Amino acid sequence: MPLTDETDQTDRTRRFAALSTRLTGFDTVDLAATGLVEAYLTVAAGELGAELLGRLLRETPDPAKAPADGEREPDGDADASDDELRSASRALTYLWYTGSWPGRPSRPLSPRSYAEALVWKAAGLTAPAARPGGYGSWAEGSGR
Amino acid sequence: MTRYDVIVVGAGVAGSLVAHRLGKHGRRVLVLEAGAGDAGARDPAADPLAAFLRATARTPHPAAPWPVMTDLAGTDATPGYRAAGHLRQDGPLPYASGYVRANGGTGNVWTGLAPRMLPEDFDTETFGYGRRWPLTYDDLEPHYRAAEEHLGVAADVEEQRAHLGLRFPEGHVFPMRPLPAARLDRVFAERLDGRRVKDPVALGEVELKVVGTPHARNGVPDPRYDGGRGYVPRGRDGRPDPHSRCVGNASCIPHCPSYAKYTPLKTQGRWSASVALRDRCVVSRVLVDGAGRATGVEYRGYDGAVSVAHADVVVLAAHAVENARLLLLSGLAGRSGQVGRNLMDHPVLLTWGLLPEGERAGPYRGPGSVSGFEGFRAGPARRLRAPFRVEFGTWGWVWAKGPVDTDVWHLIAERGLSGAELRRTLGDRLQRQFTLQFEMEQGADPANRVTLHPTERDALGLPLPLVTYDLDEHVKEGMAAARAVSDQIFALLGAQDHTDYAPAAAWPGRFEHRGRTYGYRGAGHAAGTHVMGDSAAGSVVDSWQRCWDHPRSVRGRLRQHAVGGHLQPDADHGRPRAAQRRAHRGGTGLPRPPVVRRRPSPRTRRPFHGHGSVPRPSE
Numbered sequence A: 001m002p003l004t005d006e007t008d009q010t011d012r013t014r015r016f017a018a019l020s021t022r023l024t025g026f027d028t029v030d031l032a033a034t035g036l037v038e039a040y041l042t043v044a045a046g047e048l049g050a051e052l053l054g055r056l057l058r059e060t061p062d063p064a065k066a067p068a069d070g071e072r073e074p075d076g077d078a079d080a081s082d083d084e085l086r087s088a089s090r091a092l093t094y095l096w097y098t099g100s101w102p103g104r105p106s107r108p109l110s111p112r113s114y115a116e117a118l119v120w121k122a123a124g125l126t127a128p129a130a131r132p133g134g135y136g137s138w139a140e141g142s143g144r
Numbered sequence B: 001m002t003r004y005d006v007i008v009v010g011a012g013v014a015g016s017l018v019a020h021r022l023g024k025h026g027r028r029v030l031v032l033e034a035g036a037g038d039a040g041a042r043d044p045a046a047d048p049l050a051a052f053l054r055a056t057a058r059t060p061h062p063a064a065p066w067p068v069m070t071d072l073a074g075t076d077a078t079p080g081y082r083a084a085g086h087l088r089q090d091g092p093l094p095y096a097s098g099y100v101r102a103n104g105g106t107g108n109v110w111t112g113l114a115p116r117m118l119p120e121d122f123d124t125e126t127f128g129y130g131r132r133w134p135l136t137y138d139d140l141e142p143h144y145r146a147a148e149e150h151l152g153v154a155a156d157v158e159e160q161r162a163h164l165g166l167r168f169p170e171g172h173v174f175p176m177r178p179l180p181a182a183r184l185d186r187v188f189a190e191r192l193d194g195r196r197v198k199d200p201v202a203l204g205e206v207e208l209k210v211v212g213t214p215h216a217r218n219g220v221p222d223p224r225y226d227g228g229r230g231y232v233p234r235g236r237d238g239r240p241d242p243h244s245r246c247v248g249n250a251s252c253i254p255h256c257p258s259y260a261k262y263t264p265l266k267t268q269g270r271w272s273a274s275v276a277l278r279d280r281c282v283v284s285r286v287l288v289d290g291a292g293r294a295t296g297v298e299y300r301g302y303d304g305a306v307s308v309a310h311a312d313v314v315v316l317a318a319h320a321v322e323n324a325r326l327l328l329l330s331g332l333a334g335r336s337g338q339v340g341r342n343l344m345d346h347p348v349l350l351t352w353g354l355l356p357e358g359e360r361a362g363p364y365r366g367p368g369s370v371s372g373f374e375g376f377r378a379g380p381a382r383r384l385r386a387p388f389r390v391e392f393g394t395w396g397w398v399w400a401k402g403p404v405d406t407d408v409w410h411l412i413a414e415r416g417l418s419g420a421e422l423r424r425t426l427g428d429r430l431q432r433q434f435t436l437q438f439e440m441e442q443g444a445d446p447a448n449r450v451t452l453h454p455t456e457r458d459a460l461g462l463p464l465p466l467v468t469y470d471l472d473e474h475v476k477e478g479m480a481a482a483r484a485v486s487d488q489i490f491a492l493l494g495a496q497d498h499t500d501y502a503p504a505a506a507w508p509g510r511f512e513h514r515g516r517t518y519g520y521r522g523a524g525h526a527a528g529t530h531v532m533g534d535s536a537a538g539s540v541v542d543s544w545q546r547c548w549d550h551p552r553s554v555r556g557r558l559r560q561h562a563v564g565g566h567l568q569p570d571a572d573h574g575r576p577r578a579a580q581r582r583a584h585r586g587g588t589g590l591p592r593p594p595v596v597r598r599r600p601s602p603r604t605r606r607p608f609h610g611h612g613s614v615p616r617p618s619e
Ligand SMILES: Cc1cc2nc3c(=O)[nH]c(=O)nc-3n(C[C@H](O)[C@H](O)[C@H](O)COP(=O)(O)OP(=O)(O)OC[C@H]3O[C@@H](n4cnc5c(N)ncnc54)[C@H](O)[C@@H]3O)c2cc1C
Pocket: B009, B010, B011, B012, B013, B014, B015, B032, B033, B034, B035, B098, B099, B100, B101, B102, B103, B104, B105, B106, B107, B108, B109, B110, B111, B112, B113, B114, B253, B281, B282, B283, B284, B317, B318, B319, B320, B322, B326, B523, B524, B525, B526, B558, B559, B560, B561, B564, B565, B575, B576, B577, B578, B597, B598, B599, B600, B601, B602, B603, B604, B617, B618, B619
């Protein structure tokens, strides 16, 4: 039934937005304002596959507790599934921050992805060529 | 078949200007351009962001290739680089600059800084290196002014007089008022103006002073210009646009969406009806008669079809590397043995870091560099080391480390950050980033040269250019002095130095000198290759850029900057572009040769290539 599908879809989107908030440090209102939540959910599903994305939505490990590359315990005890989830989380974080999926010729998915990349917002800036600040705006102190 | 008065090969800055000047005098001019006619910026329907993204994604057509950044990679072996792609190399160090073969040429992607050369730059033989120009600053001064009018330059004449020692006519002002200083410039001025730094190579001290750089981008017109007649900025396609201003898109390389930056397409928009552009025409040979006079050119379409066009005069304006390649392909101008030699650039030493905590550099808000230090360009120190300009890089670390994606990946993957901590750390890091760009002058050295590759061919079957290049002691000593100056500047600022010429793959231009490692990029300022001089014995062209061997016919046109590149004796660290224009004052039908020099290479876009990749050359 369409109703059920829609409900599932809405629920998935909501969980995806919550996950994205946790990964990026931007609240759901900020993320919704980019207009990219649905698009990135689709990208993530395509890149990660339904199964991994499903797990990610259910049980993302707290990324703050993840060891950085190179600091991994040598005993190899870390569970492969955790590794998989962690690298999926990183890819998704990178997508939100740059507008592109990591590991391929890095090109934003769309002009909107480029303009809405969170890296610029984190610094109080706008993406080059996206929304110019006006003559002399480079002399001012902070972001716009 | 139509016969033309003049054929111009190449529709970059030099070619577009020459055609403009000739057209104004009613000459029938055919401009043959290897690249595609629409450089991706002219579609009136395109929204600015789409135009920018398209320029960013521009890649060469196989029939008219150009060097791109991925062609060059560093290695741990000797030599410490590998060169694939269009520009092959076999020298000890890589020529790290590229260029663009699309309509408008390298001037589509240039930074738009338009400083003049210093009077003493025209004779470095006085300082024991390089070659003397057969011209002086005063010969060129009126042509600099003409160039500054055509390009539309914003600068402060008093500052240029006082801090660079440049001579201007009494009462002269630039077309537009100087651009406002960037936030970073103010931070530097506050902390550094009046401080003295030691130059351990020249054993002197230099007082630091932040000086605005002349810009070929629209600012506020100066009503005093031209004896009180004022100046009207030019916008898209060179149309008068009184309100056109640089609005801080921070995307000048590769494209200014508000058309505030000068590009050759603005000149083309002003061509008279007697000038015709034919794109996707790769000139493969200059034709001459029995007396050595040029009669026309042979060119190829992208399908390989060969055509011929005839004219009384042929102007080569295809960029320093491609002009030399064309002369060599044609077997012309060989008497002096200097064709292709004296290839130059402004090799750039980069240092980068973070302002002290809590301070902001205000990056990515305007042009890539607004101001610099000019105190290292002149004087007797040049005997001991290359002189250099210091540009303040206001686009974070993009030239050194690649696009901001690199920082994002570093924090996520290497430092394991996410959530609020990632957001805060990244924002803080970006806001504090700055780069110092030390652009070295490089003297004319016949050993640095372009030849034809003995075996490798492009898609049209033409031999690829082969470059043999190195940096001499003079340049390396300049970099050593620059690094020492950088260390002192970082200390005075209390800034954190993140300079590190690693990994090797990201620094093809890397060498050891007196126990320290240096990494350099190319500024895109190709020059030389058809050196200008007083006699046919030691030079390819005279001071009018006429080939000695082909009187009144083949003119090597250089590139811009100070010249067209090819010609000039030394790639001065002042950017010569303006000089090019000087050339145009002539008045008679034929253009006066631009004597400018050039520089070029594309720093073509660095934006998106994910983590790990290296940006192209800069500036
Ligand atoms: C990233 C970057 C930043 C720069 N910033 C500055 C700056 O701030 N200030 C400054 O003064 N200089 C700067 N430069 C240098 C400056 O852009 C160049 O010196 C200048 O554009 C060269 O102009 P040109 O007309 O000689 O050659 P180009 O602009 O390279 O034009 C040559 C033209 O000839 C065409 N062509 C080539 N071969 C053939 C052939 N066989 N047949 C037909 N056509 C051919 C090409 O397609 C091209 O259109 C920069 C360069 C780069 C790459």
